[in-house]
Amino acid sequence: MSKGPDFHYEAQKNTQLVRSQSEFQDLLDYREDLLRSSYENLKKYTRQPIAA
Structure with missing residues (x-):
């Protein structure tokens, strides 16, 4: 029977997926760094609401 x-x-x-598994942790770390940086910049440049 032929496949x-x-x-x-x-x-x-x-x-290809099995061969690239060693790169997954690097990609996850990079993504986490980007998210952390974005969150820190958002906090830095977002104005706080003015209390009335």
Whole structure:
């Protein structure tokens, strides 16, 4: 029984995913740094409401 093109396509995607898993933590750390920086800048440049 022959495996069709869909199988090979999915197998290739899975292989790429497995090979790139070592980069996931670096990407997550980078994303976390960006979010932290954005949040800090938002706090710095957002005006506080004026109490009446």
